[in-house]
Amino acid sequence: MEIEAKETKPACGWAGMERRKYPRIAVNLPVEYWPMNGPKSTPGHTVDISIGGLLLSLPEAIEVGQNFGLSLFFDAGFHFM
Numbered sequence: 745m746e747i748e749a750k751e752t753k754p755a756c757g758w759a760g761m762e763r764r765k766y767p768r769i770a771v772n773l774p775v776e777y778w779p780m781n782g783p784k785s786t787p788g789h790t791v792d793i794s795i796g797g798l799l800l801s802l803p804e805a806i807e808v809g810q811n812f813g814l815s816l817f818f819d820a821g822f823h824f825m
Contacts, residue, residue, distance in 0.1 A: 766794040775800060776815045790816070 770792045776785040777800075788802040798816075806812065 766796045768792040768794045768799075774817045776817075777802065778813045780811045780813060785813075785815070 771790055773790045773793075775788045775790060777788060778785040786803065788800050791799040791801050793799075
């Protein structure tokens, strides 16, 4: 009995190149977010950032299309590059 090998696709795309329009930078920065209709803020942090957006790690699920306020905190001496 022959076992067929499955071809795996690279996570980054063709020839290891990033397929996203803007490259992402892994960075852990504190954030606070709150619902647009409420004053209570909740802490979280960034996972990565790009010109086109950022990935957040939050303690609760956020619905697609849900609006919320966000404060991003970083030191004045912080440099991305």
